[in-house]
Amino acid sequence: MNNRLKNNLFKYWAIACTLFGIIMLGVFIINILIDGLGRLDWNFITDLPSRKAENAGIFTAVMGTLWILGLTAIISIPVGVAAGIYLEEYGKKSRFANMLEINITNLAGIPSIIYGILGLEVFVRTAGLGSSLISGALTLSLLILPVIIVATREAIKAVPKTISEASYALGASKWQTISEQILPAAGGGIVTGVILALSRAAGETAPLIVVGALTYVPFAPQTPMDQYSVLPMQIFNWISRPEKEFGVNAAAAIIVLLLITFIMNGIAIYLRNRWQKKVKW
Amino acid sequence: MRRKEKIIEFLLALAGAITVLTTIGILWVLLYETVLFFGEVSIVEFFTDTQWTPLFADKHFGILPLISGTVLTSFIAIFVALPIGLSIAVYLNEYAHPKMRRTVKPVMEILAAIPTVVYGFFALTVVTPYLQTIIPGLAGFNALSPGIVMGIMIIPLISSLSEDALYAVPKSLREASYGLGATQFQTSFKVLIPAASSGIIVSVILAISRAFGETMIVAIAAGLEPRLTLDPTVPIATITAYIVQVSMGDVPQGSLEFKSIFAAGMMLFVFTFILNTISARVKKKFYHKYE
Secondary structure, three states: OHHHHHHHHHHHHHHHHHHHHHHHHHHHHHHHHHHHHHHOOHHHHHOOOOOOOOOOOOHHHHHHHHHHHHHHHHHHHHHHHHHHHHHHHHOOOOHHHHHHHHHHHHHHOOOHHHHHHHHHHHHHHHOOOOOOHHHHHHHHHHHHHHHHHHHHHHHHHOOOHHHHHHHHHOOOOHHHHHHHHHHHHHHHHHHHHHHHHHHHHHHOOHHHHHOOOOOOOOOOOOOOOOOOOOHHHHHHHHHOOOOHHHHHHHHHHHHHHHHHHHHHHHHHHHHHHHHHHHOOO | OHHHHHHHHHHHHHHHHHHHHHHHHHHHHHHHHHHHHHHHOOHHHHHHOOOEOOOOOOOOEOOHHHHHHHHHHHHHHHHHHHHHHHHHHHHHHHHOOHHHHHHHHHHHHHHHHOOHHHHHHHHHHHHHHHHHHHOOOOOOOOOHHHHHHHHHHHHHHHHHHHHHHHHOOOHHHHHHHHHOOOOHHHHHHHHHHHHOHHHHHHHHHHHHHHHHHOOHHHHHHOEOOOOOOOOOOOOEOOHHHHHHHHHHOOOOOOOHHHHHHHHHHHHHHHHHHHHHHHHHHHHHHHOOOOO
16 A cells, blocks of 8 residues: 555656646746737837837847858758768778767767857857858857767668668669668658757857857848847847846747747658658658 | 769768867867966966956956856756656656657657757746745845756756666566566666666766756856855856856957966866766666666
8 A cells, every 4th residue: 555655646746747847838938928929029020129128129130040040051961961971871880980970979968168169269260250150150060060960870770771772782883872762761850850950050049159149230141251140149138138128028039039949840840750651661 | 983982982971070170179279278378377276266257357267166156056957857857757658648758758859949048038037036035035146046947958858868768678677577566666766767777877967967068047047256155045157157258248369368268168178078978988888788
């Protein structure tokens, strides 16, 4: 009897713990909606920043985020997918591949702010790119590279060996097999991983602060060499101000940032489920 | 044809090599600037001075206050995340209906996907004011609130890794336990958790490492005041928050204050590297115990 009581007590405690996560998420979102929803309108998104809270908008920050995401995608996707293919298909047993593998595991555990320090020294100072969009995008690309590589490998691993064996049997070369058979079959998994990685990049603040993203830019960036702000930077700046009106702005901007993050995650999960259902070997 | 194949393989390997260059770059940058820093500040002072005030007129470069801040907030986070995360893992693994599992997992994924700056806002505007109603002496900036919020952020990390570890325990052990008439509670705590302990330890170490490196929550809600204390109710600063503080200010590049972020970054890198290496070792040594 005592044992059953313990069992039940733990069960209720564990349910409470599980609900805790869900409730916190709920409190979280409701609280931000109450604070920010009233402030959120079309003007808030299209207005330039301002010293007055009621006139300030997030246009330059949203444009900065879109620029950073675009550039980061252009840089990180080809490199990450290529490295993933190499590790999974070519370097299986080589020493170099073994070293790469350990190295990527280590990289994934390094705090994002350290990547900021790397970007500051290498891209901003040594390469002379300054606090430009391209410096920020290069820094974030290095940060999300391990995520893309791991996702690519997982996706390739899920493709049955019979597919590549059939391709080889028909006389296809290694690259023909990879590009014509394996990549199309692994495409869904790779795209899912890439979107999740980019959604992480969209929410990153710390490394961009270190490489010099600004909290105030008067105009939206026009070229990759321009200075910029991003949505999380704008939010951080507004949170840091004592006036309550800026807190409201921060909440409204958070709604926009969360929408971007959730939509990207939603697309990724949707693609993952669809792909899992569609592909039956 | 063969030539083309070789060129492609070379290009793909080159992409892989970029990750190695990243590691070398991080090590080189941190070492180079840290050596320059220690050319101007004594290494003894760095590890023994109890004040960290590079941005004041009276400059002290003692890293201890930043370390104490980092350890304090991380400890609070683990204190929150470990019992809750582990309970969730046991519950999902042993008690929950598959339907419940399918609902809880995506919610945990959402919690993990929220940008940290949003968690910072939550700590500052919701958790701190709420805690102040319970703890009268609590300062507006403190270690407690960002620590708790960081814990909430880390719950999914612990719950999902621990659940994987519990799931990996062979069915035969579980069935033997139930066969002897044990309850789910007894099976979980006397059989499964001990059997999965290495995986659970890995999840906790990774969580600590994650907490050490967490930046925005503490930069927003902990106060940016380096202080050698383990009192969670007063403003403190962490290594990461200090790096943010210097980066936000107009510190000239190349100055001693500027170099200090590299020395601080080096400390953070060393700590997280040690933790990640330990977790990799534990994983390698014990993970395939039952295979």
